Amino acid sequence: MNNHSPSWHCIQQCGACCRLCPEERGEALAALSEDQQSIYLSMVGADGWCIHYNSGARSCTIYSERPDFCRVSELGTLFDVPSDDLDPFAIACCKQQIRTTYGGRSGVMRRFNRAQRTEGDRHE
Ligand code: SF4
Numbered sequence: 001m002n003n004h005s006p007s008w009h010c011i012q013q014c015g016a017c018c019r020l021c022p023e024e025r026g027e028a029l030a031a032l033s034e035d036q037q038s039i040y041l042s043m044v045g046a047d048g049w050c051i052h053y054n055s056g057a058r059s060c061t062i063y064s065e066r067p068d069f070c071r072v073s074e075l076g077t078l079f080d081v082p083s084d085d086l087d088p089f090a091i092a093c094c095k096q097q098i099r100t101t102y103g104g105r106s107g108v109m110r111r112f113n114r115a116q117r118t119e120g121d122r123h124e
């Protein structure tokens with residue numbers, strides 16, 4: 001762990017990573033294995049959001065069963081990221097997802113940035 005970098009924290013009421021729209025997520029999608037890509041593409045709904053996403057609650061309806069690419073604990077393996085770089089990598093991924101989903105100046109982005117400096121809800 002790099003002590004000079006903030007540690008990654010997921011925030012409640014975000015869900016930006018559940019917007020799977022392949023046109024917006026091409027780079028991340030291309031980096032996944034064929035198996036994970038197939039699972040990913042099978043979950044894209046007509047509106048671009050995951051079919052397992054509850055948009056009202058902004059939550060996952062299959063949380064304990066969600067695939068590997070939804071689990072930050074698996075990011076290192078999936079994207080070949082060294083463990084020391086995982087927190088900055090996860091933060092950069094979240095910021096990209098939040099920016100494309102809600103906007104760079106959105107309230108969600110502000111809450112996310114605050115949470116990286118303070119304690120938040122850490123979802124593995
Ligand atoms: S903070 Fe990151 S991991 Fe958590 S819901 Fe938002 S985009 Fe997903």
Ligand code: SF4
Nearest residue numbers: 018050052053060070
């Ligand atoms: S399976 Fe759950 S965590 Fe993964 S993208 Fe769908 S709603 Fe989000």
